[in-house]
Amino acid sequence: MFKLVRTLAAAAACIAMATPALVQAAYPDRPVRLIVPYPPGASTDTIARLVAEHMSKTLGQPIVVENRGGASGTIGSTTVAHAAPDGYTFGMGTDGSHATSPHLMKAKPYDPIRDFTPITMAVKNILVLVANNDFPPKNVAELVTYAKEHPEQQLSYGSSGLASPHFLAGALLGQMTDIDFIHVPYKGGSQAVVDVLGGQIPLAFSSMATVEPQIRSGKLKALGVTERERYSGTPDIPAIAESLPGFEMDSWLAFFGPANMNPEALEKLNSALVAAINDPAIREQLLAAGMVPVANSPREFAEILKADVAKRGKLIQEAGIEPQ
Numbered sequence: 028m029f030k031l032v033r034t035l036a037a038a039a040a041c042i043a044m045a046t047p048a049l050v051q052a053a054y055p056d057r058p059v060r061l062i063v064p065y066p067p068g069a070s071t072d073t074i075a076r077l078v079a080e081h082m083s084k085t086l087g088q089p090i091v092v093e094n095r096g097g098a099s100g101t102i103g104s105t106t107v108a109h110a111a112p113d114g115y116t117f118g119m120g121t122d123g124s125h126a127t128s129p130h131l132m133k134a135k136p137y138d139p140i141r142d143f144t145p146i147t148m149a150v151k152n153i154l155v156l157v158a159n160n161d162f163p164p165k166n167v168a169e170l171v172t173y174a175k176e177h178p179e180q181q182l183s184y185g186s187s188g189l190a191s192p193h194f195l196a197g198a199l200l201g202q203m204t205d206i207d208f209i210h211v212p213y214k215g216g217s218q219a220v221v222d223v224l225g226g227q228i229p230l231a232f233s234s235m236a237t238v239e240p241q242i243r244s245g246k247l248k249a250l251g252v253t254e255r256e257r258y259s260g261t262p263d264i265p266a267i268a269e270s271l272p273g274f275e276m277d278s279w280l281a282f283f284g285p286a287n288m289n290p291e292a293l294e295k296l297n298s299a300l301v302a303a304i305n306d307p308a309i310r311e312q313l314l315a316a317g318m319v320p321v322a323n324s325p326r327e328f329a330e331i332l333k334a335d336v337a338k339r340g341k342l343i344q345e346a347g348i349e350p351q
Contacts, residue, residue: 054114054292058089062118064103066096070236070316071280074149075119077312081303086295099190100124101136108142110285114292117146117284122277126335128190130343133350139336144288145281145328147300150318152278153235154196154253155264156184157220157242162229167200167251167270170230174206183209185219185231189348193219193232195339196253196276198346203271223247234278235261235317253277260314277335279321281328297325 061079065071072094079090095103100123107118125139137143156167164170174182186193189212201208211228213219219231220238224246235258241247242261251267252258253276268274282300284293303309304322313320323331 054289054295055086055088057115058091059086059114060110060116061090061092062103062107062116063092063094064096064100064106064118064120064124065094067094069096070234071119071121074280074313074318077309078149078300078303081306081309082296082299085299085302098136099128099188101128101132104143104283105136107283108137108285112144112285112288114284114289114296117282117288117296119149120281120283122192122279122335122339123190125281125283125332126339127192127195127343129336130340131190131348131350140333142286144284144286144293145325145332146284146293146297147304147325148279148281148321148323148328148331149300149304150280150313150320151254152192152280153258153260153317153319154192154232154276154278155235155238155242155261156196156200156230156232156250156253156267157223157238157247158250159223159226159229160246160248161226162248164250165248166265167267170250171204171206171270174204181209182206182230183211183228185211185213185222185228187216187219187233188212188214191216192253192276192278193234195342196232198348199274199276199342200267200271202342202345203274220247239317258317258319260317279331280318281332293325 061075063072063075076092079092082090095106100121103118104120104124107116110116129135129139164173184197186197194210197208197210216233216237220233222228223231238247242249249264251265254266255268255275257266301322304320310320
């Protein structure tokens with residue numbers, strides 16, 4: 028009898044020891060939350076839902092999209108930073124929410140490096156400098172010449188807000204040319220484009236997806252893209268770097284988890300995201316929207332993030348922009 032009891036106890040101990048491994052191997056065994064730090068209907072929300080549907084099939088569990096917009100993406104991103112690192116909550120983020128906004132806030136809601144686990148950069152969002160057709164310059168070289176020959180004209184440019192890459196692109200352009208451009212922030216990039224079309228402002232940095240129809244129809248002039256090289260989707264539009272070597276302002280959309288995320292969950296989420304982004308139908312939709320699919324590894328994205336956080340912090344400091 029004693030031997031039977033001892034045998035049963037040993038078997039129970041083995042089962043108890045095996046249980047954590049079995050639970051871990053089952054990830055995910057319940058729905059996973061995807062936090063989108065922007066409101067429903069935004070391009071970020073559309074992409075998140077497109078990717079989430081594909082991921083649900085890959086992982087065998089629902090990916091539940093939850094919108095938590097506000098404060099330039101920092102409210103939803105804070106939710107991700109404070110979540111348990113078990114892989115059941117991850118979030119979307121942008122260069123604005125993770126590489127720019129923390130530099131512009133006195134009360135920093137999170138550290139973009141310390142408080143997150145980079146999963147993958149999903150896409151790059153192509154930015155372009157556009158001008159009203161009545162504005163004489165046809166490219167950035169002519170813009171620089173025009174601005175210096177007409178110092179009495181205070182040239183203004185529109186952007187989608189202070190934390191946006193559109194604004195930083197203008198700040199970088201001013202620094203590299205020693206021209207004092209006036210920044211006009213809008214609540215959204217589309218309103219800035221409306222004012223360029225109407226002649227209220229001569230210039231705006233905008234997402235290619237927003238202005239490509241107006242460029243194609245001849246209603247706007249494209250002076251240059253902010254990528255290091257020309258965008259393959261619009262090869263006739265020069266890169267600003269062709270006139271100003273070294274000019275570059277990336278805009279991206281990515282996925283993050285909380286710091287110290289469970290390694291198995293990180294691997295599975297990255298794999299599912301990469302599969303979704305590389306799906307031919309999804310790639311086609313992204314490219315049509317002026318976005319370049321990336322889908323890199325966590326380590327590759329972590330290196331890019333670290334460099335971008337440092338670059339934007341330096342640019343904001345040199346531009347004399349005080350945190351608020």
